[in-house]
Structures are given as C-alpha cells and as structure tokens.
Amino acid sequence: MRREVAYNQYLCEVEKQLKSGGLFLTSRGEKVNTMVIGWGGIVFFWGRPVFLVPVRKSRYTHGLIEKSGEFTVSVPPKEDLKAALTFCGTKSGRDFDKFKECNLTPVPGEKVNTPVIGECWLHYECKVICRHDLVPENLDPEIDRKFYPDYHTFFLGEIVACYTTE
Numbered sequence: 316m317r318r319e320v321a322y323n324q325y326l327c328e329v330e331k332q333l334k335s336g337g338l339f340l341t342s343r344g345e346k347v348n349t350m351v352i353g354w355g356g357i358v359f360f361w362g363r364p365v366f367l368v369p370v371r372k373s374r375y376t377h378g379l380i381e382k383s384g385e386f387t388v389s390v391p392p393k394e395d396l397k398a399a400l401t402f403c404g405t406k407s408g409r410d411f412d413k414f415k416e417c418n419l420t421p422v423p424g425e426k427v428n429t430p431v432i433g434e435c436w437l438h439y440e441c442k443v444i445c446r447h448d449l450v451p452e453n454l455d456p457e458i459d460r461k462f463y464p465d466y467h468t469f470f471l472g473e474i475v476a477c478y479t480t481e
Contacts, residue, residue: 317480319476323357324477328390339391339400339432339435340386340388341432342385342429343429347429348375349403352369353404355368364473365473368469369469372468374407375408380443384442385442386443387430387440388439389432391435392434392436398417399418419433420432422480425440426440426475427476437478441472441475442473443472443473444473451466
C-alpha cells in the first residue's frame, strides 16, 4: 500500500543511504533500467522540490533520461538489497536486464511512466525540469583529477510524487 509523504520527511534517511550504499535511479526507454547513485540529493529550487541526480554521459541511463524526461529514485531498506545495489552499480543496462538478474519488481509509477522498485520502501517520481552538463573548465582541478574519466549531466527532476510502500 502506498502512503503519500512530504518530499522532505525522510531527508536524513535518504542522505544516509546515499552515502552508505546508494539509491536506485530508474529510467525507461526501449527497456526499463536501474542504476545506483551515490551522489545527488534533494533541494528546493524555483519554488519546487527537486531531486538532483548526476549521471555520466557514458551511462546507459543517461540516454534513457534524455529521451523520457523523467526518472524515479527508490530508497532500499537498510540491509536487504546489498547484492542488488552492488550488481546494479557495477553492470550496464546495455548488457543486462538488472530487474531480472536481481529479482527486482518494477511497479508502475503514479505520475510518471517510469516504474519504482517494489522491494524498496521510499520512492520519488521526478520530471526533468533542467539538465546541466558539467563543464570541466569550471571544475576545481583536484576534483577533476580525482573523479572524472568522463563528465556528468546533472538532471534536476521536480518531485511530482513521494510515497512509502512499507
């Protein structure tokens, strides 16, 4: 059963999971795909709640979000999905059906056409309202050397639905 919650009700839990194991970022196109993000966060921009997700241009997910203009973020339970997080964070959706490989259940979104992950407890449905490519010349050189073999696009998705499925 879905229970609508305020986008900011579980900010601490989202931040903790983002830093410790990652969140599932799901997108759809010719097929549904999920990846793991360890960077990003929830901000309030232009009078709207926004989930900011960085996705490298080389990732399969990047093209799916570009085409669909939407994504979902699902927050896994504390311990239960470690193997799925590892698999989805290290394998490409070009080569694997991650939902099948990890026994994840795609559940239709309420306000977007992209599913959420049924095994997770907290979900954000987002519509892209801004895309911003990271410009290497604007980046601190130390950060560039440490983190960038290829660069991110920052997708800012307005949170159009937020709910738990506990």
